[in-house]
Amino acid sequence: MAVVKYSKRPRYAPNASPFLTDTTVTLNRLFRITMLILPLVALPGGAAFGQAMGGGGNLPYNDMETRTKLDPPRPEGGWKGLANLLEALKPGVDTRLDPTPSQITTHIERLLNDGKNEEALAMIEQREAAIKDQRGTDVQLMFQHARALAALGRTSEAVSLYTEMTTRFPELPEPWNNLAALYAQQGELDRAHDALEMALRADPNYPAARANMGDIQLMMALRTYRNAANQGVPGMNAKAREIENMLKESQHR
Numbered sequence: 001m002a003v004v005k006y007s008k009r010p011r012y013a014p015n016a017s018p019f020l021t022d023t024t025v026t027l028n029r030l031f032r033i034t035m036l037i038l039p040l041v042a043l044p045g046g047a048a049f050g051q052a053m054g055g056g057g058n059l060p061y062n063d064m065e066t067r068t069k070l071d072p073p074r075p076e077g078g079w080k081g082l083a084n085l086l087e088a089l090k091p092g093v094d095t096r097l098d099p100t101p102s103q104i105t106t107h108i109e110r111l112l113n114d115g116k117n118e119e120a121l122a123m124i125e126q127r128e129a130a131i132k133d134q135r136g137t138d139v140q141l142m143f144q145h146a147r148a149l150a151a152l153g154r155t156s157e158a159v160s161l162y163t164e165m166t167t168r169f170p171e172l173p174e175p176w177n178n179l180a181a182l183y184a185q186q187g188e189l190d191r192a193h194d195a196l197e198m199a200l201r202a203d204p205n206y207p208a209a210r211a212n213m214g215d216i217q218l219m220m221a222l223r224t225y226r227n228a229a230n231q232g233v234p235g236m237n238a239k240a241r242e243i244e245n246m247l248k249e250s251q252h253r
Helices: 078-088 101-113 117-131 139-151 155-168 173-185 189-202 207-230 236-251
Strands: none
Touching: 101 117, 101 139, 117 139, 139 155, 139 173, 155 173, 173 189, 173 207, 189 207, 207 236
16 A cells, blocks of 8 residues: 655745746745645646737637647637638748746646646656756756656656655655655655655645655554564554554545
8 A cells, every 4th residue: 555645746946946937937835735646636727818808899809819839729700710710821820829938837737637647748858858958947847747757657767856856956845755655656665754754854844745654654553563463473463454444544535
């Protein structure tokens, strides 16, 4: 039985490492409670695009100016449909805007939350290639990369990337928490426990890590009772069953 409570994204950027994304992408503490957790609770699904009132006359407002290349073409009727059709007939014309870094990040988050992990990974790798020569590190993109790898079953790669994050940004509890979850899935309870201790050292009130620590401690107790039962210690099988029931209840909370 493994810890299944993951973090979706880091909540704030390390001071020592500037972000490549614009200010709307900067990770902040407002994301702190939005868990969980790679299966995890829903985060904001997408960027909010401002809309304007239409001008005078009977022609509706044309929102093509607010749509990005991440948005699929929208079939429309009436004046808007005719205008879009005329634009589409022009060779090589794409009236949608290039997405901002924050819109890319939000779109990747939506893909991950919808289970479209292959598509998310492809976009992450494309974005990483585009910014590789720029200064600083996009921590959120790095975190999303590890999430995508873990969701696709590429566990060793995800562990490697989370480990790099814990080395470079030890003050972020989320990479420690997700690293612990992967260790627990592999049955490495001691390493999972150590990772959760680091997450709680970074943020003693971090709810996902606190919950996971309780589960890990129960799993370690279960391991101890089972070992004792195998050595013939009386009453240990009953205690092991109690712990198993507690873990089952925990997984269904």
